[in-house]
Structure formats: C-alpha cells, structure tokens
Amino acid sequence: MASQKDLEFESGYVKMAYKRLEEIKQQIKSSMNQVLEVERGGTHQAKVERDVVVRSSLARLENLEIGDQALIFGRIDFQPPAELSEGESYHIGRVSVNSETMEPLVVDWRAPIAEAFYRATGKDTMGVKLRRHIFCNRDVVVNIEDEWLSSLEEDSREGYLEPPSPSALFSAISKPRTSYMSDIVSTIQAEQDEIVRYPLSGILVVQGAPGTGKTAVALHRAAYLMYTHRWRFERQPLLVIGPSSEFVKYISRVLPSLGESGVELHTIAGLCGFAEAAFEPEIQRRRLKGDLRMEKLLRKAVRDRERPLRKDLRLAFGRKYLTVTTEMSQELVRSMKRRPGPHNPKRKVIELRLSQLLAEQYLEGGDLTTEVRAVTNVISIHAGLEDQVAQHLPGEDGVEVAREVAAALRKSVEFQLVVERIWPRLSAEETLYDLFSHRALLKLAAKDILSEEELDVLTIDQGVDVKRHQWSIEDVVLLDELQTFLDEQSDDDVTFGHVIVDEAQDISPMTARLLKRKCPSGSMTILGDLAQSFGPWPNRRWDDILEPLSSKDHHMLELSVNYRTSQEISELADLIKSRYLAGSRRTKSIRSFPGGVQFIEAKDLIQRAVADAKDLFERKEQGRFAMIVPNKDSEALRREIDKEGLSEWESISVIGVEQVRGLEFDEVFILEPLSLVDDAERSLPALYVAVTRATNRIKIYSSQPFPNWLLVK
Ligand SMILES: Nc1ncnc2c1ncn2[C@@H]1O[C@H](COP(=O)(O)OP(=O)(O)OP(=O)(O)O)[C@@H](O)[C@H]1O
Numbered sequence: 001m002a003s004q005k006d007l008e009f010e011s012g013y014v015k016m017a018y019k020r021l022e023e024i025k026q027q028i029k030s031s032m033n034q035v036l037e038v039e040r041g042g043t044h045q046a047k048v049e050r051d052v053v054v055r056s057s058l059a060r061l062e063n064l065e066i067g068d069q070a071l072i073f074g075r076i077d078f079q080p081p082a083e084l085s086e087g088e089s090y091h092i093g094r095v096s097v098n099s100e101t102m103e104p105l106v107v108d109w110r111a112p113i114a115e116a117f118y119r120a121t122g123k124d125t126m127g128v129k130l131r132r133h134i135f136c137n138r139d140v141v142v143n144i145e146d147e148w149l150s151s152l153e154e155d156s157r158e159g160y161l162e163p164p165s166p167s168a169l170f171s172a173i174s175k176p177r178t179s180y181m182s183d184i185v186s187t188i189q190a191e192q193d194e195i196v197r198y199p200l201s202g203i204l205v206v207q208g209a210p211g212t213g214k215t216a217v218a219l220h221r222a223a224y225l226m227y228t229h230r231w232r233f234e235r236q237p238l239l240v241i242g243p244s245s246e247f248v249k250y251i252s253r254v255l256p257s258l259g260e261s262g263v264e265l266h267t268i269a270g271l272c273g274f275a276e277a278a279f280e281p282e283i284q285r286r287r288l289k290g291d292l293r294m295e296k297l298l299r300k301a302v303r304d305r306e307r308p309l310r311k312d313l314r315l316a317f318g319r320k321y322l323t324v325t326t327e328m329s330q331e332l333v334r335s336m337k338r339r340p341g342p343h344n345p346k347r348k349v350i351e352l353r354l355s356q357l358l359a360e361q362y363l364e365g366g367d368l369t370t371e372v373r374a375v376t377n378v379i380s381i382h383a384g385l386e387d388q389v390a391q392h393l394p395g396e397d398g399v400e401v402a403r404e405v406a407a408a409l410r411k412s413v414e415f416q417l418v419v420e421r422i423w424p425r426l427s428a429e430e431t432l433y434d435l436f437s438h439r440a441l442l443k444l445a446a447k448d449i450l451s452e453e454e455l456d457v458l459t460i461d462q463g464v465d466v467k468r469h470q471w472s473i474e475d476v477v478l479l480d481e482l483q484t485f486l487d488e489q490s491d492d493d494v495t496f497g498h499v500i501v502d503e504a505q506d507i508s509p510m511t512a513r514l515l516k517r518k519c520p521s522g523s524m525t526i527l528g529d530l531a532q533s534f535g536p537w538p539n540r541r542w543d544d545i546l547e548p549l550s551s552k553d554h555h556m557l558e559l560s561v562n563y564r565t566s567q568e569i570s571e572l573a574d575l576i577k578s579r580y581l582a583g584s585r586r587t588k589s590i591r592s593f594p595g596g597v598q599f600i601e602a603k604d605l606i607q608r609a610v611a612d613a614k615d616l617f618e619r620k621e622q623g624r625f626a627m628i629v630p631n632k633d634s635e636a637l638r639r640e641i642d643k644e645g646l647s648e649w650e651s652i653s654v655i656g657v658e659q660v661r662g663l664e665f666d667e668v669f670i671l672e673p674l675s676l677v678d679d680a681e682r683s684l685p686a687l688y689v690a691v692t693r694a695t696n697r698i699k700i701y702s703s704q705p706f707p708n709w710l711l712v713k
Contacts, residue, residue, distance in 0.1 A: 010134055011141045013091065014072050017105050018139040021071060021097050025064055032057040063259045066094045070136035072106055073168075073186035076117045077130040087129060092117045094185060095259055109185050110227040118193035125149040133168040133186070173563045173591065176623035177666050177695065179650070180253040184216045195557055196221045198525075200229060200498060202553035205542050206527040209587045210573065210692035211564025214527040215662055218502050219251060221525055223258040225498060233262065236497035239518070240265045243503040245276065246655070247662045264496075268511060271518065272476045279658070280472035281631070283679060284457050286536035289474035290508025292548060293449050295481060301435045301445040302343050302485045306423055308333045313421075315358070315414050322358045329422050336423065343426060343486050350423045355406035355415065362405055428482040432475065433466040474536075477510050484517065495520055503662050504528035504545060506535035512548035522551060531577050531584060532661070532692075534677065534685035540581075564664055564695055566593035572698075573691045579709065580684045596697040599711060605701040606633065609669045610640045612699060616667065617649055623666030625652045628690045630675045637671070657686045660693055668694035671701050673710075 035053045072093040080087035096108035107114050120128040128149050135143040145168065169187045188196060195217050198204050208214045222240055226233055240263060242248045248265050255263050269277035280286050288294075308329040315322045332353055336346045409415045435441050437460050446455055471479065499519040501507065505528035507515075516522070526545065533539050546554055562570055570589040577584050602608045609627060616625060629637050637654055641647055653665075657676040668690065670676070676686040691698060700706075 006132075006146075007141060007144055010075075010132075010144055014134070014136055014139055014141050017071055017091065017093070017097050020099060020105055021064065021095075024097065025061060028057050028060055028064075062261055064095055065259060067257060068138060069094060069183075069257055070134075070138060070186075071095070071097070072134055072136060074117050074134055075130075075132040076114075076120070076128050077132075078116075078127045079125075079129045087127075090114070091134075108227065110224045115193065115197060118188050119190045120149055121190065122149055135168065135171075169563075170591075173695075177664055178624060179250070181215065181219075181251050183220070183254050183257045184213065185220065185258060188217075188220060189213070189561070191557075191559060191561075192217045192220075195525075195559070196224050198555070198557070200225060201521075201523055202555065203522065203546065203549065203551045204525045205546070205554055205556045206525065206559065207529065207542065207556065208527070208559030209529055209562055209585075210532065210689075211562040211587075211589075211664070212559035213561075213563055214529070214559060215251060215502050216254075217559070218500050218525065218527050219254040220258070222263045222500055223255060223260045226260050226263060229497075232497050236495060236521075238263045238498050238500070239271070239496040240500045241271065241502065241515070242267060243506070243661045244659045245270070246653075246659050247503070250663055267473075268514070269473050269476050272480045272514075274471065274476050277473040277476050278470035279631075280474060281678070282457070283536050283677075283682075286472070286474050287508075288450075288454055288457050289472075289478060290510045290537050292509040292513075294478060294510055295513065296449050297445055298432075298435075298478060298482050299485055300447075300449065301431060301441065302426065302482070303337065304441065304444050305426060305431070306333055306337060306343065309422065313418055315418055317358070317362065317409060317412065317414065320362060322361050324354065324358070324418050328354070328357055333422060342484065342488055343423075345488055347419065347423045347425055351410050351415075351419055352406075354419060354422075355409040356402070358409055358415070359402045359405035362409075363402055426486050428479045428486060429469075429471075430466055431486070432479055432482055433469055436460045437462045474508070474510075477508070477514050480514050480517070481510065494518075497521060498523045498525070500525040500527070502527050503532075505530050505533035505539055506537060506661075507539075507545055508535075508537040509544075509548040512545060516549050522549070522553070524549070531581055532685060532689050534682040534689065535658075538682065538685065560588055562587045562589045565589055565692055566591050566596050566696055568593055568596050569691060569694055569696075569698060572597055573688055575710070576684055576688045576691060593696045596694075598697075598699045599706050600699060600701045601703075601705060602701060603703055605671055605703050606637050606640050609671055609699070609701050610637070610644050610646070613641070613652060613669065614644050614646060617646055617652075621667075623651065624664075625667045625669070626660065626663070626665040626693060627652065627654045627669045627671065628657055628660055628676065628693070629654065629671045630677075631656050633671060657690050661689060664693055664695060666695050667697040667699075669699050669701065673700050673702055674704075674707075 032054055035050055070093075072091050074092040075089060076092065077089040078087040090104065090107045090113055092109055092114045093106040094109065095106065096104065096111065097106040099105050109117070116126040116128050117131060120126040120131060131147040131149065133145040133147075134141060135145070169189070172182075172184065172187050175182075184192075192213050195204070195206055198221070206214055206217065218240065222238055225238060240251075242251060242265065245267055248267055248270070252265060255261070255265075267277075269275070309324065309326050312326055313324045315324060332350055336350060339346060339349075435445060436458055439455070439459055442455055442458060446458075450458070495517075496519045498521070499515055501515060501524065504526040515524070530540050530542065537544075539545055542556065565573065565587075567589040570587040574584070574586050600608060613625065613627065627637060634654060634656065638647075641652075641654065646652065653663075655663075670687070670690050673687050673690070674680075674683050676690055677683055691700075
C-alpha cells in the first residue's frame with residue numbers, strides 16, 4: 001500500500017520529468033535550427049555534416065515522441081548497501097530523461113538497470129526492495145501500487161491509503177479491445193522479459209499457447225533490440241513478419257508508441273513486393289508449392305530453358321548467310337551450364353562467344369578488305385559504327401575487324417532471336433507461369449522430382465495473360481526463389497540484420513528458405529504455437545520449421561500464462577485441442593468470465609448471428625467484435641449485415657479463419673464451427689484458433705447438431 005505522501009511525491013516527480021523532457025526536446029530543436037541557420041549554403045563537406053546533424057536530431061526527437069502515453073510507469077528501489085541508509089532508486093519509463101547534470105531522472109525500460117523492474121520476485125529480489133507501479137494519465141499520477149519484495153519492510157510501514165488499485169496487469173488486460181494492439185511496456189511479465197532481452201545471435205524459438213503474449217513480446221523485443229544494437233540495424237534493418245495484412249495493421253502502432261519507427265513490418269507477400277497475394281483455395285496445391293522439392297523443380301525448370309538448337313539455323317547478315325550449328329550451340333550451352341551463377345547474366349557471355357564465332361565465319365576465306373567494305377555497310381545500318389570500322393580500312397588487323405563485326409552482329413535482331421532460342425532472357429513471373437501452364441515444360445522439369453498426380457495438382461489453365469495472373473502467397477515465395485536462379489542480387493535487394501517471425505507455426509519449408517535468404521546472418525526470433533497450425537503445412541514439431549533454416553544454433557523458450565481468454569474460453573479451447581493433440585498441456589488463464597460461451601443451433605444461423613450483432617450495436621457495446629465464417633458463407637453474411645444496416649459499423653469484422661490468426665476481439669461469433677476450413681483434418685485446429693481469439697464471449701452457431709464432446713463441460 002502506498003501513502004498519500006508517496007502519491008504527492010510521485011506527482012511532483014512526474015511533473016518535473018515531463019518538464020525536463022520538454023526542455024530536452026526544445027534543446028534538440030534549437031540546436032538543429034542553429035545548424036540550419038548558420039550553415040546555410042557552405043561547402044559540400046559542410047552540407048554533408050549538416051545533413052547528419054539534422055537527421056540524427058530528427059531521429060532523437062522521434063525517439064522521444066511518446067504521444068499520449070505516460071512517460072513514467074514504475075520505480076524500483078534497491079536495498080541500501082550496509083553502510084548507507086538509502087539505496088538507489090530509479091524511475092522507469094518509455095524513454096530515458098536525464099537532468100542537466102546527467103543524473104537519470106527516467107530510465108528507459110530497455111536499459112539493463114530496468115531489467116529488475118520486470119524480473120525481480122520475492123524469491124530472487126535482484127537486490128530490489130520496492131517495486132512501485134505508477135498509474136498516470138499523461139503527467140497526472142492517478143494511483144500508485146507498491147510491491148515490497150521483502151515482507152518485513154511492508155509490515156513496518158504505516159499510514160497507508162486504501163488497498164491498492166486493481167493490479168496494473170489486470171487493468172491492462174481487462175480493457176475493451178480496439179482496432180490496434182497496445183504496448184505492454186508497463187506490465188511485461190518476468191517470463192516475457194526474458195524473451196524480450198534474450199541475446200541477438202542465433203535463433204530464438206518461442207512456443208506459447210494463444211494469448212500468452214507472443215506478439216506483444218515479439219514487438220517489445222524488436223524495440224529492445226533496436227535500442228541495444230541500433231548501429232547494427234542502421235546498416236541492415238530489423239524485420240517483423242506477420243501472417244496477414246490485417247495483422248500487420250493491427251500491430252502497426254505498438255512500435256511507434258515505444259518511440260521506434262525504423263522497424264519494418266511486413267507479410268511475406270509484402271516483403272516480396274506484392275501488396276496482396278490471392279487466396280488459393282486448393283490446399284493440396286498450396287502444400288506442394290511449399291515443399292522443398294520445389295527448389296529442385298525451379299532450378300531444373302530454368303536449366304530446361306537453356307537448350308542447344310535441334311537443327312542448324314541460318315541467319316542473314318551483310319551479304320552472307322551465317323550458320324549457327326547445333327554443335328556450336330551445344331558447346332556454348334554445355335560450357336555455360338558448367339559455370340556457377342544465375343541464368344540471365346550468362347546470356348551476355350553467350351552473346352559474346354556466339355557473335356565471335358559468327359564473325360569469324362563471316363570473314364572466313366574472303367579478302368579482308370572486300371569483306372570489311374561490305375560489312376561496313378552492314379555495320380553502319382545495324383549500329384552506326386561506320387566511323388570505328390572505317391579506321392580499320394584497308395589492310396587492317398583482322399582481329400580488330402572481327403571484333404567490330406561481332407559487335408554489329410550482337411545488335412542485329414536476327415542474332416538476338418537465335419540467342420533467345422538457346423538462352424532466353426527470363427523473368428521469374430514468366431518462367432513460373434510458363435512452367436505451370438505448359439504441361440510439357442512441367443513434366444520435363446519434374447522428372448524424378450514429382451509424381452504424375454502431383455503434376456496434375458500444379459498444372460493451371462493456359463489462357464490468362466501472365467501480367468494479369470493472380471499470384472498466391474505460395475507462388476510469391478516460389479517467385480522469390482526463382483529470382484535467385486535468374487539474376488544476381490542487386491543493391492535494391494534488402495537483407496535484414498534480424499528477423500522476427502510471428503505466427504511461425506504455419507510456415508512452409510520453402511518460406512523458411514526465403515527467410516534464410518532475407519536474413520543471411522541467421523539471427524532470428526521465431527514465435528508461434530504448434531497447436532494453432534492448420535495451414536497447408538500443419539507443423540507439429542519445431543524441428544520441421546528449423547530444419548530448412550539449417551540452424552544448428554537455436555534456443556527454445558516457452559510462455560505459459562494466457563492473458564487474453566477467460567478461463568471458461570480456455571477450457572473450451574483445451575477441450576478442442578485435446579481431440580487432435582494427445583497429451584497437450586492445459587492453458588493457465590488468469591481471468592474468469594462466467595457464461596461467456598454459448599452454443600446456438602439454428603437453421604437460419606446467418607440471420608441469428610447478425611441479429612445478435614445488431615443487438616451489440618444497439619446497446620453501444622464497447623470493444624471489438626468478429627464474425628468468423630467459412631469462406632463459402634462470407635458473401636451471404638455480408639449481404640445480411642448490409643441488409644441490417646451494420647456495414648458501416650467499424651467495430652465488427654467479418655473474417656475467415658485464415659486471416660484471423662494473431663488477432664483478438666472482445667466477442668467472437670463463430671459460424672459453422674466444424675467447417676471453417678474445407679477439409680475435416682484441419683477443422684479442429686482451425687476451430688481452436690477461432691475460439692481463442694475472444695477475450696470474454698463467444699457464440700458458436702451451427703446449422704447441424706453440435707457433437708456431444710463439444711458440449712460436454
Ligand atoms: N504482460 C502483459 N501485460 C498486459 N497485457 C498483456 C501482457 N501480455 C500479453 N498481454 C495481452 O494479452 C493479449 C494477447 O497477447 P498476444 O496477442 O501477444 O498473444 P499471442 O501469444 O500472440 O496469441 P496468439 O497465439 O493467439 O496470437 C494482448 O491483448 C496483449 O496485449
């Protein structure tokens with residue numbers, strides 16, 4: 001319990017810290033303005049230096065920008081050393097604020113000294129005597145709550161206010177949800193903090209049931225790593241990968257609220273430059289495209305396009321016909337295939353060699369002067385090279401002339417067409433489209449790699465133009481892999497210093513390869529819950545995900561407490577999980593919400609569910625709601641929502657179970673629980689994901705009688 005005196009002290013302290021923060025901001029602004037004023041114009045060097053000052057000042061200001069969030073949320077007092085009566089005391093907050101004499105007024109929550117605020121326990125006090133939670137509305141302290149880590153101290157204190165407010169954690173997790181996730185900086189729990197501050201190198205795997213804070217921890221770890229290794233991420237950014245664009249939007253405000261703006265957040269499609277990827281309903285196809293054999297298939301598909309001529313080809317040039325023989329093309333292709341490196345750059349070498357061979361052919365046997373005169377015409381037509389060639393006339397060295405002839409040949413359309421047949425210039429999109437839409441190409445590439453049935457699964461109809469083809473997320477991953485076989489890495493291809501992958505339980509081996517390419521250092525944090533995996537790659541072992549990352553250096557940590565769902569919802573979720581994962585662990589929830597689970601059997605379930613949603617709307621219920629529906633029903637549901645005048649209501653989302661991963665809502669309506677996905681095998685893990693999205697209430701609507709096991713409590 002804290003006293004009135006303590007409350008007054010903290011109020012004064014918080015006001016003083018805010019004042020100092022403002023001063024610091026003003027100082028940065030005015031020194032930036034001074035630099036801009038004084039050094040307007042100046043030398044190139046001066047301009048560069050000015051830019052550096054301005055950029056770093058702006059970055060510092062951005063880091064100090066905390067919006068409406070409270071600057072200070074806690075304090076730790078350490079035990080005094082034996083000879084002193086007072087120990088050290090630190091206020092913990094979102095950003096660091098120092099006094100004019102560089103005394104720490106507020107310690108950044110990521111600084112090493114702040115670790116004890118999150119980790120000290122009665123058992124291991126880490127030298128901490130008192131942990132104080134300070135509840136503020138911006139600069140106004142509304143309450144404080146003390147935890148004495150030594151109970152002796154607690155007993156000896158007097159003059160306290162009423163019992164403390166509900167704990168910081170409870171008040172945080174009981175708030176209605178909004179469209180954006182909030183940070184948890186003031187209430188990070190010890191097991192979460194261990195993950196946040198875990199060292200950077202190698203792969204850290206975090207397994208945790210729904211609601212255990214994996215996403216929250218992932219983002220706080222990103223902020224922590226930025227703070228601790230800022231220089232490293234200036235060269236190679238830090239990347240956070242989420243499962244859907246809905247999810248990326250949902251988490252987008254957490255890092256800015258922690259003063260970090262430099263972290264990149266993407267879906268896999270977004271990372272590869274595709275704003276949205278199409279949804280591919282064929283699960284077999286999706287699965288096959290994620291299989292590691294695809295790497296071999298793609299490599300082979302590219303090699304199949306590098307092919308010698310079947311017959312000799314004649315090519316008109318100047319006053320002669322030149323012949324590209326099958327042997328010439330065989331030799332060229334053979335030697336190029338032996339060379340390491342991607343396909344497209346080798347075309348230049350083919351062009352060079354073939355044009356040299358043909359130039360020799362052109363000049364063979366003839367009187368050089370006559371030939372050169374003839375070719376001068378050709379050259380001037382083809383390449384405007386008259387001047388250069390004229391220099392070699394007459395009686396010039398044959399080598400120089402051959403070089404000019406070869407150059408002219410390379411500029412001729414006929415020559416380029418021949419090269420295109422031997423070694424076409426390939427784009428990833430055209431190559432993949434051709435492969436899947438031409439059975440002959442696919443069959444050739446897939447020899448000894450895929451079965452005949454698998455070819456059927458991959459084949460798509462010809463007809464649609466490649467430019468208008470809708471690539472699925474699995475295709476996007478293949479396109480990225482293919483690109484590595486086609487072209488050298490360019491400076492535009494960003495690689496990352498650390499990658500944090502959330503909802504990683506569903507990633508396919510091919511996606512894992514992509515992540516490895518994007519993060520050559522192999523420093524990653526991978527978070528997920530194997531029990532929630534219901535995608536085309538239902539991984540049930542972390543090793544299946546780690547293997548394609550070829551990680552020898554990984555460490556696994558587990559989160560154990562569910563901060564999202566009520567105990568009642570967790571029990572239902574555990575029941576569902578036990579049907580497909582024998583021996584799975586029960587979830588620890590810390591909140592109860594009696595009566596929050598309802599089963600409704602109704603033939604007109606869409607109308608029933610929308611009527612219930614309308615009721616929430618009319619009651620002006622606070623929070624965020626979701627209707628999770630099978631894809632086939634979503635249109636009908638949207639129509640009904642429209643009919644009932646709810647389509648403008650922003651608090652409700654109509655969403656498929658694939659897109660709902662990682663999101664959370666106060667109330668969730670689940671329609672047709674056992675058909676959320678098409679195949680029965682994946683339907684229970686999909687239902688597990690759907691059920692665990694809700695904090696307090698779920699209503700489950702079915703047109704069929706519910707199975708008994710689901711209703712049994
Ligand atoms: N220490 C904490 N303090 C306050 N709120 C917390 C804490 N940890 C988690 N939460 C809250 O619990 C909810 C669930 O967290 P989060 O979404 O990160 O869980 P998750 O493990 O990623 O779940 P899922 O596997 O279902 O995606 C969020 O609202 C989050 O803010």
